[in-house]
Amino acid sequence: MSEDKPGWFGRLFGRKGSQPADQPADQPVEPPIDSPASPAEGQPDFATGADAVEQVPLPPSEPDPDESDRNAVPDAIEGADLQPIAGEPERPPAGTAGDDPARGAEPADETELAREPVIEPPPVQPVDVAAALAHDAAAEPQREAKGWWGRLTSGMKRTSSALSERVTGLFTKRKLDANTLEDLEDALIQADFGVETATRISEAVGKGRYEKGISPDEVRAILATEVERALDPVAHPLVIDTARKPFVILCVGVNGAGKTTTLGKLSLKFKAEGRSVMLAAGDTFRAAAIDQLKVWGARTGTPVISGAQGADAAGLAFDALKQAQAAGTDVLLIDTAGRLQNKAGLMAELEKIIRVIRKVDPEAPHATLLVLDATVGQNALSQVELFSQAAPVSGLVMTKLDGTARGGILVALAAKFGLPVHFIGVGESVEDLEPFAARDFARAIAGLEKG
Structure with a gap:
């Protein structure tokens, strides 16, 4: 192979081989028949190309073979696992452009894209639920003084207005x-009166x-007449038997029904x-429930038996009953954790509470109140059915009637x-919870004046 013919690297850098003297410049050079394929036809000629390429200096990141002392690793640290020292500025690796002991580490590249700042989350502060509840109670605006009938009709306004609009539209000029x-029957069913009650009212x-x-x-x-007829048999006040000291009232219900507030x-x-x-x-599962009950105790001067969050609820009920007996207390009100009526494990815990307090008083609890949220509508029917299987439910407390247009659910439950x-409850204030009266409720839901 001719030394003047450029190799692969030669052609890459634009070098041209010299023409033979006996060959015209415009005539292509034909390779010998026995010679190997040219670089253009086969593999590049690295041997000749490497000789022809000018020496390119090594980049700064590559060690220089001619300066072995500079690239040598001291014997004292050879083979060591070199890690940056905590608190010390990180230096560039050996052999780089920044490896100058006098200069220190290379400055940060200002052209680098700005990184997202690391924002440290604020420390979590414990919430003083008791103080918050007390503050809310003190900040509550003074409402216009009015009797129970005024509060009842105001709280039942959503249900009565919805019914009045439907009734007026159905029976005007018709x-x-x-x-x-x-x-009319459809309108009553939509208000959660239930099919049986709606049919009876339509027939009447x-x-x-x-x-x-x-x-x-x-x-x-x-x-109003038919609703009163349906509710009159279930309108019974809660009677405290003074012969039983303490008279134990157990409060049960689902999450958010208003058990703690009711107590x-x-x-x-x-x-x-x-x-x-x-x-x-x-309710030992929620720290807020414990604090909330303590606020009510402070307002009324009532002692509150409590434990740490997560404590055994049955054991706490047992201790509370023993202390109430020793103190000669008239009424013991026991709060319980909210539980879904379709969770067998939680309902079993409720059964355990009842078994434990009956070891102290075989007849306890003397009353078991199931607190129902009126806003859940027809779901209240399944709550009554399943809670009655786990606890001896003796009576109902219906709350939040002011927050729904489906107050007829109470009629369906009675039926x-x-x-x-x-x-029944129609608000958050203490005076918004009153004993149930069938006639007042029936006239309020129908939008009539007190009769």
């Missing part, structure tokens, strides 16, 4: 026929008035009646279970 009665409205005109006021009067309000009512009361913070309804 004869009473099958279609009208069917529409149509009785003797078929194909005749009827005013919306007449329909509301019939509605706080009941403690105020019993104290106003001259009874001694003790509270047991049996299906017949359990006593002791109290």
Whole structure:
């Protein structure tokens, strides 16, 4: 192979081989027949190309073979696992452009993209739930003084307004026929009165008035009469048996139904009646529930038996009952953790509480109140059914009637279970929880004046 012919690197850098003297410049050079393939036809000629390429200096990051002392590793640290020292500035690796002991580490590259700043989260501060509840109670605006009837009609406004609008639209300038009665029944079912009660009210409205005109006021009067008839058998006040000391009241229900608040309000009512009361913070799963009950105890001067969060609720109920007996307390109110009615494990814990307190008093609890949230609608029916299987539910407390347009659920519960309804709640204030009266409730839900 001719030394003048450029190799692969030669052609890469643009070098041209010299033409033979006996060959014209415009005639292509033909390779010998026996010679190997040219670089263009086969593999590049690295041997000749390497000789022809000019020496390129090594980049700064590569060690210089001619300066072995500079690249040598001292014997003292050879083979050591070199790691940066905590708190010391990190130096560039040996052999780099920044490896100058006098200069120190290389400055940061200002052209590098700015990184997201690391924001340290603020330390988590414990929430003083008791102080927050007390502050909310003190900051609550003073409401206009009015009696229970005024608070009841105001709280039932959503349900009564929805019914009045439907009734007015159905019976204004319209004869009473099958279609009208069917529409009335649908409106009552949408208000959660239940199919049985809705059918009975529709039949009462149509009785003797078929194909005749009827005013919306007449329909509301019939509605109030039928609702009162359905609720009157279950309107029973909670009676405290003074022969049983303490009279143990167990409060059960799902999460958020208002059990703790209900017990706080009941403690105020019993104290106003001259009874001694003790509270047991049996909702040991929520620290907020324990603090909330302590706030109610501080407001009323009522002792509160509590434990640490996560403590055994059954054991706490046992201790509370023993202390209430020793103190001669009239009423012991036991709070429990909220639990879903379809969770067998949680319902089993409720059964355990009852078994444990019956070791102290075989007849306890003397009353078991199931607190229901009116806003859950038809789901309240399954709550009553399943809680009654786990605990001896003796009565109902219906809360949050002011937050729904489906207050007819109380009528459906009365028709299906017949359990006593002791109290209803239409607000957050203490005076917004009152004993249940069927007539007042029926006229309030129908949008009528107190009769």
